[in-house]
Every structure is written in C-alpha cells, then in structure tokens.
Amino acid sequence: MVKPTPTSLKKIDNRTLGILWDDGHESLFDTTYLRENCTCANCLDEWTGERKIMPGQLPKTVTPIAIDSVGQYGLTIRWSDGHSTGIYTYEHLRKLCQCPSCRR
Ligand SMILES: [Zn+2]
Ligand SMILES: [Zn+2]
Structure with a gap:
C-alpha cells in the first residue's frame, strides 16, 4: 500500500486543521479530535492500548500552537495546554480522517 504524505497543511481556523495529501485527498481535522x-505514552496506555483521554474531557480551548514535521513520516503538534510529546505519523493521521469516503 502506498503511504500517503501531506503536501500542505493549513490552519482553517483555531479548531480545524486541513491537510492536503499527495494523492489529492483532503482531510479536515477537528483539532480536539486530534488531541484526543x-x-x-501520556495519552495512550502502551500495554493495554487504552486511551487515557476520554472524548469530551478536554477543554475546547486546547488548540495547536505549533506544528512541526518529524523526519519524513509524521508531525508533532505543540498544544496550548503544554502537551507536545505525541507524534502523529502520516499513516495514523490518514486513518483519523473523518471525511465521508474515509469513514465508510
Ligand atoms: Zn499525548
Ligand atoms: Zn478522508
């Protein structure tokens, strides 16, 4: 399977991140959803795979303040609550896409 790579990132608004992929697909991410x-290791239990953040638990005011790419495979997001340890691989991000064709 071909691994999708973002060609551009754009901040649609404070709560929405847009990613355009090299296969022409476009994803719109709710930033709270990304944070969840x-x-x-702080957000996901390595052993059980259990998520430590429950949906709706985070304040809606938590937004990305900086986004940096990590090598060729992913990006890190620095959040307004100080959290910055997560790496979002492109593969993971693409799976998180909530558009109708990806959710099917
Ligand atoms: Zn985390
Ligand atoms: Zn999609």
Whole structure:
C-alpha cells in the first residue's frame, strides 16, 4: 500500500486543521479530535492500548500552537495546554480522517 504524505497543511481556523495529501485527498481535522487521538505514552496506555483521554474531557480551548514535521513520516503538534510529546505519523493521521469516503 502506498503511504500517503501531506503536501500542505493549513490552519482553517483555531479548531480545524486541513491537510492536503499527495494523492489529492483532503482531510479536515477537528483539532480536539486530534488531541484526543494522541498516541504518546501520556495519552495512550502502551500495554493495554487504552486511551487515557476520554472524548469530551478536554477543554475546547486546547488548540495547536505549533506544528512541526518529524523526519519524513509524521508531525508533532505543540498544544496550548503544554502537551507536545505525541507524534502523529502520516499513516495514523490518514486513518483519523473523518471525511465521508474515509469513514465508510
Ligand atoms: Zn499525548
Ligand atoms: Zn478522508
């Protein structure tokens, strides 16, 4: 399977991140949803795979303040609550896409 890579990132608004992929697909992410799906050890139990953040638990005011790419495979997001340990691989991000064709 071909691994999708983002060609551009754009901040639609404070709560929405847009990613354009090299296969032409476009994803719009709710930033709270991304934060809830962080896969770092603080947010996801490594042993059980259990998520430590429950949906709706985070304040809606938590927004990304900086986004940096990590090598060729992912990006990190620095959040307004100080959290920055999560790496979002492109593969993971693409799976998080909530558009109608990806959710099917
Ligand atoms: Zn995390
Ligand atoms: Zn999609």
